[in-house]
Amino acid sequence: MGRSGMQWGAVGCSGAQWGDAVVAVRGRRGAHVSLLARTAALPARDLRAVAARFDSVFLSPRSYECARLAAGTACAAVSAVLRAQVRNAVAIVRPPGHHAGPGAAGGFCLFNNVAVAAQHGQSLAGGALRVLILDWDVHHGNGTQKIFEEDPSVLYISLHRHDGSFFPGGSGGSPRRRGRGRGTGFTINVGWGGPRAGDPEYLLAMTRLVLPVACQFSPQLVLVSAGFDAGRGDPLGGCLVSPPTFGLMTHLLGGLAGGRLVLVLEGGYNLGATAEGMGQCLGVLLGTPPVLPPPRHPPTRGAAGPGAEPPPAAGVELPPPAPRRSPRSPPPRQQRAAMTSHAATMTSPAATMTSPAVAMTSRAAVMTSQPRPWTPSCAWRSCTSGTPRGGRSLLQAPPPWEGRARGPPPPPARRRRSPRRGRCSP
Ligand SMILES: [Zn+2]
Structure with missing residues (x-):
């Protein structure tokens, strides 16, 4: 989105552009592209046979063309952002992409739009481009x-939801999966242990995990697998995220990578909820201040005052009220556990019971706070070395923070001895 208004994602997604991106970037997966390309001329019976090779895939004679447009639109959006033609972008595409693996379709996805776009961006930038992909679709990508x-x-x-047989199932979405080889530590899974995750859970994860870790990673481009099937009312997701929360999460990401942010639509099966969620994201990208999500338990008539506990809504279990503590007393153990920014703790009930007020921390407070040291097996770049300012192309000149040697840490301040210390008293 530029200041002057929208640029529709379909601009510039010619077949040659998307084809170059898919085939050149994922050349060893060319057989998968060729297979889907042949489906455009297949009769219905053969289409069903090809679709049966994959899990939860339906093909029509126009599927390949739609998948091309989807991947090409994501690539065009990334190109426009990296060239500073627009500040940020949204690719409203179908089919989704985050279940498509290397050389395989699955889960309604034919090509992995976000992955193709990320690698397209890296190829445009010459390879050295740190990309953050945040996937808030309710299914694991x-x-x-x-x-x-x-x-x-x-x-x-x-x-995502990581409970039992919820699609895609298996252990791939477990918080224990952290990547492999050189990529160890660069995969983070926050798996909800069941349905009904909502605004507090998602905002807690954003403020206590996603932003601190992303700040250390210091991405140069942020992509979002923006599914809206975690939204309230989605028939598949079973979660309770309100539309303003999607906008607020978009707002929180805006402080990364100089605002180079590209949202790519993934799932979302309640058209009204999907439209509302995407509308909130679009508004934020166009400069509208984000809207705070509604309280989970709005106060009802007859409440004893601002400090009164609202009654729980039907079907929601609340923990017993915590005993009132003095300001100097340490926080209870379970509250400290909920504040821990480790992925595994996000599956614990303590995380879901944390007050929404914790999750409502403003972006300024989060970005200036010291994140918990969380070091994978490789060296993180500190965000304090300079988050890029918006409006500068990554393809025209190296950003100012690149190559800037960070000096040695300053020597510790010498403690001044107290005039009386060390002297013998008379
Ligand atoms: Zn989904």
Whole structure:
């Protein structure tokens, strides 16, 4: 989105452009592209046979063309942002992409749009481009994880349901999966242990995990697998995220990578909820201040005052009220556990019970606070070395913070001895 208004994602997604991106970047996966290309001329019976090779895939004679447009639109959006033609962009595309792995379709996805766009951006920038992919679709992006799990240049963070047989199932979305080889530590899975995750959980994960880790990674481009099937009312997701929260998460990401932010639509099966969520994101990208999500338990008539506990809504279990503590007393153990910014703790009930007020921390407070030291097996770049300012192309000149040697840490301040210390008293 530029200051002057929208640039529609379909601009510039010619077949040659997308084809170059898919085939050149993922050349060893050319057989998958060729297979799907042949489906355009297949009769219905053969189409069903090809679709049956994959999990949860339906093909029509126009599927290949739609998949080309989807991947090409994501590439065009990334190109426009990296060239500073626009500040940020949204690719409203179908089919989705984050279940498509290297050389395989799956879960309604034919090509992995976000992965193709990320690698297209890296090829445009000459390879040295740190990309953060945040996947807030309610399903785990197993395809995206598999593509980048050995790649330390791409930090992949997924917020998703990870309970039992919820699609895509298996252990791929477990918080224990942290990447492989050189990419160890660059995959972070936040798996909700069941349905009904909502605004507090997502905002807690954003403020206590995603932003601190992303700040250390210091991405130069942020891509979002923006599914809206975690939204309230989605028939598949079973979660309770309100539309303003999607806008607020977009706002929080705006402080990274100089605002180079590209949202790519993934799932979302309640058209009204999807439209509302995407509308909130679009508004934020166009400069509208984000809207705070509604309280989970709005105060009802007859409440005893501002400090009164509202009654729980039907079907929601609340923990017993915590005993009132004096300001100097340490926080209870379970509260400290909920504040821990480790992915595994996000699956614990303590995280879901944290007050929404914690998750409502402003971006300024989060970005200026010292994140918890969280070091994977490789060296992180500190965001304090200079977050790029917006409006500068990555393709025309190296950003000012590149190559700037960081000096040695300043020597510790010498403690001044107290005049009386060390002297013998008379
Ligand atoms: Zn989904």
